[in-house]
Amino acid sequence: MVDKNSPDESKVPRSLMKLKRTEFISKIELNRKEGKIPSDLQGHLFLIAPVGFANTPYGDGTPIFNGDGMIYRLDFDRPGEISLKSRIAKTPCYFADEATQTDERFKEYQFKNFGLGRFSLLLGLRNQVNTGFLTAEFSKEQTARLFITYDAGRPYEIDTDSLEVVTPVGSNKEWQSEVPISIILSFLNLRVSFPFPPVLSTAHPEFDEQTSEIFSVNYIRDPLDLLESTPLTPLFIDNIIKDLKKAPHAFTEFVEQKIRQLTGQGLINDDNPLIQFLNGAKNFLSRTYLIRWNGQDSFERWKLVLPDGLPVTIKQSVHQIGITEDYIILADTSFKFELEQLLDNVPVLEIDENLRRCLATRAQLPDTTLYIVNRQDLRSGQCSLSDEPEIEVIAQKITIPLELIHFRVDYKNPGGKITLHACHNSASDVAEWIHDSDTSAYNHHPTPQFLRGLMGSQMDIGRLGRYVLDGRKGVVLDSKVIHDLRRTWGIGLSTHDQRNKSAPIRHIYLQSFGFRSELLTDFIYNLYKDYQYRLIPLEQLKKIQDEDRPPCLFRLDTQTMTIDDSYEFSIGQVISSPQFVPRTHSTHERDGYIFCTVISDKGDEIWIFNATKLNEGPICQLNHPSLDLGYTLHTTWLSSIGPRTADYYIPVREDYEINKEDELTKKLFEEAIYPNFECG
Ligand SMILES: [Fe+2]
Structure with a gap:
């Protein structure tokens, strides 16, 4: 029998966790490995990927999504040629990180990887802007504007020509931090500045x-x-016991007994004044603001409340929002950011890794909560830079079965009916990565070292959903959910022709990761074995080991809800970042090409498919000896680029409040940060 834990037999490419951080500031021309470059390509394709950090490359257990953002751009200017340019997104915190690693004077300010984030205890959280893009064409006279995004930080605008970071969107004063840092610092009379507070937004x-x-x-x-979401919290001991039952058995009894001894049962009584106080405080602390921005001024914002007046509280994250002509849709997405995602590598917590993980994490919520705001209610919002009172706006709450990270909505909503296309990542947890202590769910042997940092396997098959929602009443009017036993394992990223944004979305191209048993650990198995919407029985899941499901590129017809075209890759390949590129003189929404990245141990490549004939395989495969990609994420396409012409700019020197008595931070900014953003 093949030992799935032998690296020699691995079906997950080792090169996935190895990459080069080389920036191609001068363009390189990609080599044509197979096929022919189409002569009717047009425009520019952008990709983004986390690429680790200068002094801490992947392979030490750092999660694959924790890294500086590298922006890649493919140019289709010359027929028969594709050139590539790339740059790391160098924000102020990037330069602070670099200086604290290399200059002994700033050693105590060093950033370190803490699970999914990169923190400095004295400076704050890195905004890695490594996840997605937003394109905005505010006027026909101006070059299209391009922004790079991150879930835990404000977006930054880049120059589409040079790929350099130009300005954040919104000054630090306009964004509210997850923790009221300035209040805490002044209360404690501390002289540190903490210039990079964590800010939660959407990618x-x-x-x-x-x-x-x-x-x-x-x-x-x-x-x-x-804390409520964390089994460690004594106040929620019932949850602890429930979750501990999912944990590896060796720790269950011991921890259950200890926590019962420490806390007793009395605290979970709802009549307890402490619980009543905490519930009241919770409604006060948790806030969700919808932001509207015209590309030039400070933003407007509204505090979202439910019809009963209680604040909208986000349980996991808002990885995606959607807009229609009349509504804004926010989703509480299945990308958790909880204690366990922060506690990794914390030196003072050198307790058994498995015990810490069991105590500090939980399965993600199996349902999706959507919040729908009527755009007619968004008259004038609170100016983010003024002391005006907050303005509340009502959001209708809808809960649909099955979790999601990504969705798309049709722009038109005739009769108030919103059509939402969902990618359900069933029992899939991108916030759990493979640790040293992990063991295979199949033979319980240690998971190979080279997989450390990769996300664990999904625990059920992914699904595709189409929902019709009543935006006024906040109810689901119709739904259709499908899956495919071969092609919807690990549904990831998607693309469609976005040139006519008012047209209903008829065809969506999706990429799936496949099912790779090597990535199914005992920890993930225990966390998701009781998944509420399970389609693939656990016994069957265990049998898949001998014939893993390959990654796939496929097209969904959203009207018939069928997969009408697809291409299967080999199990040793990882495909990501699909992007539709229209042909010159393209006449319909499938008239173009699908680009994607293909990572394997034979080298990293860019593949091109005819968007109408995926099943015929790639029409061209490109590579380059110096091209060593990371796990590329989102993409976008622009018909033209050029030096940035917009005036909007947040001056870095005015953006950060540095405590006058904090000499070292002042020195860090004067020497390592400001000079990178000031001309002459
Ligand atoms: Fe995303």
């Missing part, structure tokens, strides 16, 4: 080309909610 804000408005979100999850 997928939206631009409405009809109204020239960008919509985003800024939310604050209260610390009590963070």
